[in-house]
Amino acid sequence: MSDIATVVDLLTDALGADAVDVDPASLASASHDTWPVSTKWARQDEHPYPADVVARARTEQDVVAVLRVADETGIPVTPRALGSSVTGQPLPTRGGIVLDVSGLVGPHSIDEIDMTVTAPAGTNGGELEDALNAAGWTMRFSPQSLYRSSVGGWLATLATGQFSSRYGGVEDLVVGYRVVLADGEIAELTASPRAAMGPDLRRLFLGSEGTLGVITQVTYKILPLPADQRLQAFRVPDVPAGLAIMREQAAAGLRPFLLRFYDTDEARHAMADPGFDGPVLFVGTEGEPAVAAAEMGVLTEIAARHGATTLGPEPAAAWMGRRFDFSTVEKRLDTPGGFAETIEVAHTWRHIHGLYTDVKAALAPLADEVLVHFSHVYPQGTSMYLILLGQVADDAAATARLEEIWATAMRVCLDHGAELSHHHGGGLARSPYSRRSLGSAHRVLRRLKHALDPDALLNPGKLGL
Incomplete structure (x- = not known):
């Protein structure tokens, strides 16, 4: 691996000095997301996973240039968009480059005949939805983070929205996208409107959390506003x-x-x-x-x-009217010793009530309130969303309590054979449990990783990789 000064020089040559940042405040900001554990670290001025340099991409070719620098120097790259992850997905576990793709913005294109919209991956989801509404259209994709998340991030984290029981998750919304691979090669994955030429390669990068490539442009389905x-x-x-x-x-x-x-x-x-x-x-x-x-x-x-x-x-x-309000959790986290966490899992109809009973009982001693709702429904089962609120002596104790909450919830879910995540993805929070959760399928994931990113430079430390 090259020294960081050499990497900074190469990035500056490729992107320009204004797109390369080693300011300590910028590095600290790029080393946290909205995972409550990370929020508590930041309040204590703790940065367990510090970035070495932030590279800000404004075009797809900027992404290509950054990944080629990483490939040449052997330095890891952690993609990051708007930082709304609540599980530690964009935290640079091995330092290196944080590739900020929030600057991949610009005009979107509406196709009213084929009913699609194409936009750069860094586009704010709420801003795109507002623009579509003004033109009489909608994606009908409504995560609570709609105005805090990017349209490329939805794919990378296999997101879903509050209206999924009718419209499905992002896997049902996406038509196609462009992705830059670890060596800088660009791939375009699409279907018009469905394809049976081999495996559905569009699914390959959905939920990959930047471990297999960096998404730069997306095309989603749109619908007329409901009557x-x-x-x-x-x-x-x-x-x-x-x-x-x-x-x-x-x-x-x-x-x-x-x-x-x-x-x-x-x-x-x-x-x-x-x-x-x-x-x-x-x-x-x-x-x-x-x-x-x-x-x-x-x-x-x-x-x-x-x-x-x-x-x-x-x-x-x-x-x-308040479905995007996250203030209850944010206010509690902003209080010394206050903690709040959201954990969503899923299970089949046969097992969901038993899971509910056991996980709520296991978590009750760890929080003042353990709140549960079920909000994404399928013929075979449903998601279960937990919100935990509590107060302890100080932020250090709050961090420890949050870590205990995660360990307890994941243990109970694994014992029940439940899905460990329904829509927040894996990130750092679930990475230690990924191999047990995926079982033999994790071997397939590891082989994909080795094929597409043989030097393991893209977002290391996630998904049990």
Whole structure:
């Protein structure tokens, strides 16, 4: 590996001095994301994974140049966009270059005939969605981080959105993309609209977290804005009843755009009512008015069969208005000794209630509140999202508690055979558990890594690699 001064000189020659940064404040900023553990490190002025240099790409050719410098010098490269990861994905575990791709921005292109939008990978997702809405279109992709995340980052982390029960995850949204490989070669992966010429190579880099290549441009599906929307909230007798409603509607082939079921502890937050005394289900349908009305009617019948009663549309509408608000977690983390964490997992219908019971019991002694909701539904099962809030003596104790929470949650999930991540990806938080979670499939991942990045320079330390 070359010394960092040589690398800085090569990067400066390739990108220009204004795109290469070794300022200590910049390096510190590039060495953290919004993972609560990393947030607590930053509050204590601790930087366990410091970058050596930040290289800011403004074009695809800049990305090519950086990866060729890395290939030539043997220095690791950690891609980073808007830094909204909550699991430590863009933290440079071996130092080296942090490749900032948030500057890959510029005009987007809407194809109204084929119903697609193409944009540079660093484009802010919320800004793109706003521009599409102004033109009468939508991606209908709505992660809580919509206005904090990039459209390329969605692919790299295999993200999904709050409306996935109707529109699916990013794997259902993507049409094609461009990626720069470890040696600087550019590959374009697409299908028009579907292809059966060998494996679906578009899937190869989805969820790879920058370990196999750097995404530079994306093309996503778009739809006309929905003509109608219906909302409803239901009081539900208990958690098994709520899960039964979700399973039955999935089996019936319904496609509500909104389907969020909260246990009693989180229902108090969802309803903004500390005295609310039971689980609650928020439902939304949309599309052509007759279809949206019919789907809501069937959903209401299914809910009633399981003992649910209607509360009106207002609670669900209120949630729609604040669905991007992350302030509860942020405020707690910004308090000395305060801690907050979000962990999302998934399991089948057969096993999800047992997982819920055991993981909540295991985590209860570690936090003041353990809140749970189920919000992404499939014919075979559902995701489960945990929010933990608590207070300890100081930030050092909070860091230790967060690490204990992760170890406990992952142990219980592995014991249950659950998916360790539904949509936040692996990052540093889950990397130690990746091999056990993936089992024999991890051997395939390792072989892909060796083939595409034989010197292991791209985002080392993630996905158990």
